[in-house]
Each structure stands twice: as structure tokens, then as C-alpha cells.
Amino acid sequence: MSDTRFDPSSADARWQSAWEEAQTFRANSASEKPKSYVLEMFPYPSGRIHIGHVRNYTMGDVLARYKKATGHEVLHPMGWDAFGMPAENAAMEKGVHPGAWTRANIDHMKSQLKQLGFALDWSRELATCEPDYYGHEQALFLDLYEAGLVYRKKSEVNWDPVDMTVLANEQVIDGKGWRSGAEVEKRKLSQWFLKITDFAGELLEGLGGLENWPDKVRLMQENWIGKSKGLEFSFDLSNGERLPVYTTRPDTIFGASFVAVAADHPVAHSAAADSAEAQAFIAACKRGGTTAAEVETAEKLGYDTGISAKHPFTGADLPLYIANFVLMDYGTGAIMAVPGHDQRDFEFATKYGLPIRRVVAPAINDADKPFDGEAEAGEGVIVNSDFLDGMEVEEAKREIIGRIEKQGRGEGRTVWRLRDWGVSRQRYWGTPIPFIHCDACGVVPAPKDSLPITLPDDVDFKTPGNPLVRHPTWKHVDCPSCGGKAERETDTLDTFVDSSWYFLRFASQPADKPFDKDEIAKWLPVEQYIGGIEHAILHLLYARFWTRALERIGLIDVEEPFASLFTQGMVTHETYEQADKTGRVLYFAPDEVERRTDTATLKADGSPLAIGRVIKMSKSKKNVVDPDTIVDTYGADAVRWFMLSDSPPERDLPWSEAGIEGCSRFVHRLWRLFSTYEAEAKGADKTLDRRTHQTIAAVAEDIEALGFNKAVARIYELTGAVEKATPSASRSQAVRTLVQLVAPMMPHLAEEAWATIRGEGMVADAPWPEVDPALLIEDEVTIAVQHKGKLRDTLTAPKGTTKGDLEAMALASDKVQRSIDGAQIRKVIVVPDRLVNIVT
């Protein structure tokens, strides 16, 4: 083997073409091998590959290569989540067509991914913005419509009155449009919805079977779906109407001191009919953003309608308010308010001087205990509540529900927090919704043989609003039902729809239908799905729903799309800041900065910079590191190794120049070690054999658990051991093993070394080294000896030494005796093969 340096700039490209030529990573669905579908969340083609993508795809790549080595037929595809707002923003700002912009980005990013040597099956590449993808999505949408899972209803959007356009939540800043600066209004539009609430129970139950999902994601989804049992009952109003309200705390009914409805509630509208003041209040509620965070943090405001509601048990007249914190979408859009035991009601009652009554207390004789400036939402004993006094919360709930049901005034009801999925977007760059509006026939589904309904190319973004609405011809069609003049739906689908079934299309790509059921059965569910924690709720819940919906209508046999889920952390970087003359903070990019151990200066003029917090890379903070530059400098393997080292994959990874240099040094250190390989060396080295086999087993275990940082640490340890070992057959074997252990992580280096050591075949096709179980067992263990829980000594004993012997050995220790100092021994705790604790 030559002793030249490893040169990534030639080796990387050479092996990348070798894999491509041999179609090494092409998935064969006809294979007899067990199937393994490894998938990372596909990227949005924003322009350039981000270092976070590199981390995500490196993790998936290691797993995919490992699965292949362990005898699996692996499907590891890549595609593009290619519809979305940034393409339209680029169109408005730079005058490029969203499609041209997106496709150019895809080309560039694809070449970037190829430079990293990922083991991807590019033959299955797809982009959601192409008609051969979204046409099938339109067909699926029509199938769901036929099954009754799609409907239309009016729903609120953020309306920018100057730009005459609908704004996304992120485009509303402090209640104003991001471009126009105009005060945003809530406006109601007719929109398309998917009946995800039909699946609320299933989606909740299904979480129980997802054992290989992180607990935190299951918990977040559970809370999002938000099943709650409560009571719906009606108040008799002083105007003769009945008002149904919903509460999850019927046990606190005697603490109700007012009743409130949402600003959008019919009762609010009728109250406003003859009151300018009420109309003004409702209008005020409609200003500002639509997000839950804004609604919940806004100051609690109300309008007293003058109507009163009769309490069903006390007969008291409670005032009826219109309140800005009551949500029309949850329950009945009306509540009974119990200030003592709900924080929002407490704040409201404090502001409007309404009574705050205690009806739950720590104990029965705490009935008069005052509140400490906030509501008490917890458990306790019911007090001041007539026939409920002394009951526990749950018991009281049952009692009230029973009495209300007997009165015929309401009933116990399960309510979900989950709302139906609104999929209409008033934008151009998305999947056209396949429906036609006809004055005579109403809303008519587009015939399936008219699919794909493609986007028109000749659009402009110079005027605000949806180009599909303005287009001179696109929307004008004949009604498929009566043949008369009609118009296409101009809304497009939420891009979350695109990402709710792409994993099915990867597995099977017929031209005439979205996928083939039998092919889906071969590959699905995805064995391991990897992506960012930011998708814990929306994307993952929508994909689960879409899969279940397709299963319900018989298109597939899979209920859950992702058997295992892994959520990775972000890649972060420190910021470099300097205040300008006006005190405004300016940020500088890493390549403009001279970074020393504790200080940083600006390359341009040598002025000192403040080193800011380590945060998620973002353009505005200028702390973005470009993967191209570092791949050019250090090679793909060093970058991949850095992505896997040190930080646990679920946590954030701080990027550092020193770190990547260390990784690069290790690549070359390994190369030097590989070049010491002696095929003919003789003799056995038992200790080294043991370490080699222990490392094979441990690295395999770590990769399967996606604990890449631990696998990396073990490879460092074995490397150090092999370097120190004298030549022997064992050492040569250890070197070969090391090549294979690093192959999933540093595939280019490994191929280069494999070619010189083995001479034939590629390491990418080689089976994972076998473990001799006999070599995994240690015969000696170190025992910790503690006195009163503090370490005093350690001793070495044969594995399996009896408790009695260990105790005797511990007591024989000088250090232990000195610590005990003649005191009476009360107890000795012995954990075999681990420790002895002497208690005096």
C-alpha cells in the first residue's frame, strides 16, 4: 500500500461515479432479501443545501449503508418538497418564474448532495411541483372527496387590505402585513377541508403502537389531538333563547360567575344587531393575527351584552359577555366561566369586577381560603357547592353530568381539540384543487380523465393577489356536468398535502396511478424516518392521517406510515456582532471573521467583534456555514464524520472550525493506519481480538439506535488500540474490521482502503463483520467499594464472584478500614460485579 496522503478531491468523485455506474444503491423491489426503507424528510429546494440537511442525510445514509451490509434490500430515496411560498416571494422580488427558480435550485442542490456521497437511489427522485406527482395527488384528493372526507366551509384568513391578498401567519408581524405594513383583518372565505377529526380517535389510539417513536412526539400529538370528556348543557337566556356551552370542569358549576361567547358566535351577532358598541367590540376582536399564541396572550377583553343567563342549579342571573379569549372552533364557542379555577376566567373577572368564588379547596374546612392572585386549576375537594360539597373532582363531575342529563338540559360529551384540516391556499405555486364551480350545478369534481390539471406557465407576479384568478383563460372551462360555462377552483393545496404521501410514491411510481398497492405492501411502513423535531406535530400528524384515510378507502393496506421515528437537532453556530454608530447590531459571516481561541476580529479592518450566542443558523444572523466550501476544503468524509461526532443526534450540533479540522486529521490518521496493513502478519493478540469484536458489536448496536456519537467514540478507541498494537494476524484483522466499521460513515476513504487491502469488490457491497460472542465476555470486573455511599476504593475480581467473597475483599481494604474507623457496621449492600457499600 502506498504511503501517499489520502486525497478526497480525487477519491470522492471517483467512488461516487463507481457507485453510480454499478447502481450500488438501486432498490430492487423483486429482491428476496428482507426490505428496509430508510427515509429522511425531503428538503424544500430553497436554493442551497443547508448544513442541517447534511446532518440529516448523513444520519440516514449511515443507517442505509449499515442495513445494506447486514443483508437488507434497502430503499433510500430522495426528492423535493417543491411547492411553497418562497418561490412566489422570489418571483415577486427577482422577477423569476417560481418554476424556473425552483428547478434551478433543485439542480444545484442535487449536485451538492451528490458531492457528499450519499447512498441514494436517484432513479426514484421526484419533485412535488411536477404534474407527474401533483396530478396523482389531485386523483387522491378526488378519491377522498368521493369517500366523504373532503368538504367546504367558511373559515377565517389574514387579509391584507392594501396588497389585497391572504397572508400566512409568518407574514403577519405585530398584526401588520409584512410588505404593506397595513393593519391585518380577519376575513371569512369558503375553503376546502379534510375531515381529520373523523380520525381523531384512531390517530390517538395509533400512537400507542408507535413504540419506536420518541415519547415526546407521541405526547405532543396526544395533547394536540386533545381528547377531553366534559359536559355540554344549555343556559336559558333572558331574551328567551337557549345557549349551549361546553365545559371540561362541570364539577365547578357552582363557581360560575358569568357566561361568555366568542366574537363570532351567533349570539354575539344578534346582540350586535342593534348595538353600535357591540359591533365595534366585535370589529376590534377581528383586528390582529389569527394565531393561538396571539389570541391567548392578548389582554382579556369583553363586552357585556346586557343579556343574562340563568344558572341551572342556583337560579342566579349570570351576565353574558362577548369575550376575545373564547374560541369559536372549540366546544360550542360559548363557556360558563369559573374564575376561581380557570386562569383566563380569573383575569377576566378581575378586570370586570365579577365575583371569584372558591368551589374547590385542598380540604373541606378550607372553604373560605382566599385566592393568592391566581386561579387554582388543580385537584381537591368540592366546597360551597350545595349537594356536591365534600366530593372529589371526578365524583362531582359524574354527579353534575347525571343531574343535567336527568333535567334534559344537556349531556356528557367527548370533545377534541383537533380541528379539521383547512387545505385551501390562495396561491399560485401549489397543486390546483381539482374542482369546478358552475352557477347551475354548484361545485363539481373535475373528471379524473382531465387530470393532471396543470398550472399555467404564463403568469406574472407584478400585481398582488393570486395569478390563477387573474389569468385570462386558465380558469374558464365548461362544466363537466351540464356543459355550461364554469370556472375552475383557483385555490391550491396546502404543501403539507404534498408531503403527506410522498413516501408512498417513492416506493412505487406507476405512470397511470399514484402507486401500486402491492408494491406499497413490500416497502411500507418506512422502517426509519429521520427529520427535524419542528415537524413533531403538523407534518407527522397529517402524514399519519393521510395514510389512514387511504387505508380506509382501500387504496393501501398500511395504517401507520413510519414504524420508527427519529428527530434530530439543529446545526448551530455562534454569531459575530458589532454595534454601529447608532448602536444597531451588525452581524458578520464566518468567512469575514478572524477567529482565535477567545476573540474574534473583522478581517477587513481588524476591529474587535463580540462573539454572540450559539444559535440556529440563519441568513439574518449571518452565521450560516456553506457546505460546499467545507466539502471542497476537507472532503466529504471529514464533513460526514463531523456531523456524526460528539453531539448526540437528537441534540443541537454546534458547528466549529476546530471541530472539522480535528475530523479531517482523523481521516488522514486512519489512512496512515490502513497503510500499515500487513496481509502476511502472523500470530494472535487475544486482547486486541477481544477489543475488535467488542467494538463491532457496540458500533452495530449504536448505529441501530442512531447513537452515532457513541459509535464514533468507540471507533476512536479501537483506532488508538490498533495503532499501539505490534504486527500480528489479529492486528491485520483489526485493520480490515476498522475499514468496514467506518465504511458507512466515511465511505470514500473506506473504498479507497478496501481496494488496496482486499483488491476486489467494493466495501459498500461487503457484509458487516461477524462477531464471535465468546470474545465479548469479560472475565474480570472492577468493583467499587463505598462507605456510606462514598467511593473509598476499587478492587478487581473475577466476574461472578459471590457476594460473601466481595464483602470480605471490601472489608480487607486498608482505605475502607481507615474510613470506617472502627464504627459499628449496620449493613453491607453488595451488587454483584459492580459494587459493595458498607453502611455504619
Added chain:
RNA sequence: GCCCCUGUGGCGGAAUUGGUAGACGCGCUCGACUCAAAAUCGAGUUUCUUCUGAAGUGCCGGUUCGAGUCCGGCCAGGGGUACCA
């Protein structure tokens, strides 16, 4: 606001079901090699200390023979919050 997560040396972190806190890497210090430097190799590196030990895993408290790990209460940072993807 609400839901979820995280917090361990100078830094990234390791530590089966509660059982030797700091593996491994980075950085730093010293040494070897060199005319010199880079690269490489070797040794050291939680803090304090009377050199015997003591303290120590964000803070306060609890359970236990024993707590980074379990429980209660805080603090700080992060993710999501239904039209960013």
C-alpha cells in the same frame, strides 16, 4: 398564554433498570522530532486542598444504603402553536 424538550469540566459530550461522574473528541500546557515551522508522536488537563481529603451534574427541597438518573417547586434556553417548511 398553552403543549413538549434541554441544562454535566475551558468547549462538544459519556455514564444498562438509581450503583466508580467526566469515556471519546476539541482546545490548552509540557515534552520528542525539526535549523525552524507545519504535520506527527508522547505525557498532563473538573475545582479547591493543610496531599489527607473535600466539594461537584442550572437553582431550592425531598425519597434512598446510594441520585446526573426518581419526586415536588423554581430559573434559563429551545421547538411547536393549525397559512413558514
